[in-house]
Amino acid sequence: MKNISRESTQAELSVNFCGIRCENPFFLASSPVASSFEMCCHAFDAGWAGVSYKTISFYQSREVSPRFDALPGEHPFSFCGFKNLEQLSPHSAEENFEIIRRLKERYPEKVIIASIMGRNCDEWTVLARMAEEAGADLIECNFSCPQMAKQGLGSDIGQDQDLIALYTRATRKGSRLPIIAKMTPNIGNMELPAMTAIANGANSLAAINTVKSITRINTENFSSYPDIGGQSAVGGYSGQAVKPIALRFIRDLASYPPLKGIPLFGIGGITTWQDALDFILLGCTALQVCTSVMEYGYRIIDHLKEGLSIYMKQHDIASLDELRG
Ligand SMILES: Cc1cc2nc3c(=O)[nH]c(=O)nc-3n(C[C@H](O)[C@H](O)[C@H](O)COP(=O)(O)O)c2cc1C
Numbered sequence: 001m002k003n004i005s006r007e008s009t010q011a012e013l014s015v016n017f018c019g020i021r022c023e024n025p026f027f028l029a030s031s032p033v034a035s036s037f038e039m040c041c042h043a044f045d046a047g048w049a050g051v052s053y054k055t056i057s058f059y060q061s062r063e064v065s066p067r068f069d070a071l072p073g074e075h076p077f078s079f080c081g082f083k084n085l086e087q088l089s090p091h092s093a094e095e096n097f098e099i100i101r102r103l104k105e106r107y108p109e110k111v112i113i114a115s116i117m118g119r120n121c122d123e124w125t126v127l128a129r130m131a132e133e134a135g136a137d138l139i140e141c142n143f144s145c146p147q148m149a150k151q152g153l154g155s156d157i158g159q160d161q162d163l164i165a166l167y168t169r170a171t172r173k174g175s176r177l178p179i180i181a182k183m184t185p186n187i188g189n190m191e192l193p194a195m196t197a198i199a200n201g202a203n204s205l206a207a208i209n210t211v212k213s214i215t216r217i218n219t220e221n222f223s224s225y226p227d228i229g230g231q232s233a234v235g236g237y238s239g240q241a242v243k244p245i246a247l248r249f250i251r252d253l254a255s256y257p258p259l260k261g262i263p264l265f266g267i268g269g270i271t272t273w274q275d276a277l278d279f280i281l282l283g284c285t286a287l288q289v290c291t292s293v294m295e296y297g298y299r300i301i302d303h304l305k306e307g308l309s310i311y312m313k314q315h316d317i318a319s320l321d322e323l324r325g
Pocket of ligand 1: 029030031032054055082084086087088089115142145182208209210237238239240242267268269270288289290291292
C-alpha cells in the first residue's frame, strides 16, 4: 500500500450512470435533504454529483408531526437507526418541477433525478413527461416508500409485480429519459420485481428504500414512537442499522445473471467512504445518502470523496470501474 499525501488525493471519481456522466458517485437520496432549491444548491456547492429530488406526486399527503424517531448510536447525538413517517414533498408537482428546471439551469453539469409517484397510470405518464420537460436527467420511480397513508402507493407497488409492470410502462410512455426503479426491502426476494421493472422499460435499479419498523413503545400510553398524541404507525427505518440489509439486496441483484450489466444505485446507511466502497465492491455504480446527511450535514461529501480517492491512489486504481463488482 502506497503512502499518499493530502495534496495528491485527487483520484478520478467520475462514473457513467445510464450514459450520464457524474463527477463522482455520490448523490443525495430522495428525502428531506433534497426537497428545496436552496438545499440542492447547497449540496451541489459542497461537491455532491447530483440529487434524487424528494418524491413528486399529485397526491397531496397530510404529514404528521412529530414524524421521526431515532435509536441512539455510540457517540452523543449520533444514532444507529432512524424511523420516519414522512410521505411526499410538501410542494405541488408544478412547484417541484419548476425547482428542478431552475436547478438544471444553474447547475447544468450536476445530475438531477426526478423521483415520482403516481396514483394511476395516467399520473405516472404525466409526471414522467413533466420531469423530462423540466430538464431532469433521469426519472426514479418510487415503488418503495413503506408508510404511505393511501393503499396502492409506495412499497405496495414494489411488492406487486403486476403494478410494477403497469406503472413502469406508464412511466416509459411519458418519457425517453433513463428510468430507475427504486425497490423496497420489505420483501424476501428483490430479483423478480427488479426483473419485472427492467422488462417493462426501466434501465436501472436503486436499493434500498426504508425498512418497515417499530423502534420503541411509550410505556405510559403504549403508543409506539414517534408518539403523535397517543397514536403512531409502522414507519421506514434507515441509517447505519440498515446497511447490512441493503448490501445483501445489492449482492442479490448484482449476482443475478438476468440482471447482469444493469446499473445499480446503492442506498442504505452510507456514512463513511468505507461504507461507499462496500456498495461499489458489490456492484454499485453510484450511491445515494439520506440519513447520515441529516445527522452530520452536507459536508460529509468531503470525507466520502477524499477517503475513496486516497484508497484508490494507495491501491493504484485509476477508475471506479476497476473496483465495481
Ligand atoms: C425522512 C425520510 C424521508 C424519505 N422520503 C423519501 C421519499 O420521498 N422518496 C423516496 O424514494 N425515499 C425516501 N426516503 C428513503 C431514502 O431515500 C433512502 O432510501 C433511505 O433513507 C435509506 O438511505 P439512508 O440510510 O442513507 O437514509 C426517505 C427517508 C427518510 C429518512
